[in-house]
Amino acid sequence: MYLFEAHYPITNINQTCITTLALRNMVHPFGNGMLNQACPMNDILRDLTSQLSELQQLKAQVPQLVLADAYVHSTGHDAEGGRLSAL
DSSP states (O other): OHHHHHHHHHHHHHHHHHHHHHHHHHHSOOTTOTGGGOOOHHHHHHHHHHHHHHHHHHHHHSOHHHHHHHHHHHHSBOTTSOBOOOO
C-alpha cells in the first residue's frame, strides 16, 4: 500500500516540471539550449502576462467586420455558412 501512495507525489512533481518546461519553452523557446536561456520563473510569468495584455489590446482594436471579412475570404462562405457565388 505504501508504494501505491508514493506514486501520487512523484506524478504531481513530474507534471509540475513538465508544465514549467513547456511554459518556459512557449515564452522563451529553447532554440539555443535550455541552460543558455535560464532565468527565474518570475521573469517568464512577467513576460507571459505582458504578452497576454498586448493580445487583449490588439483584439480590442480589431473590429469584428475585419474578422468576418477574413473568414469569408479564407473559406468562401458567408457568416451563416452559405456558399458565396463568384463575382
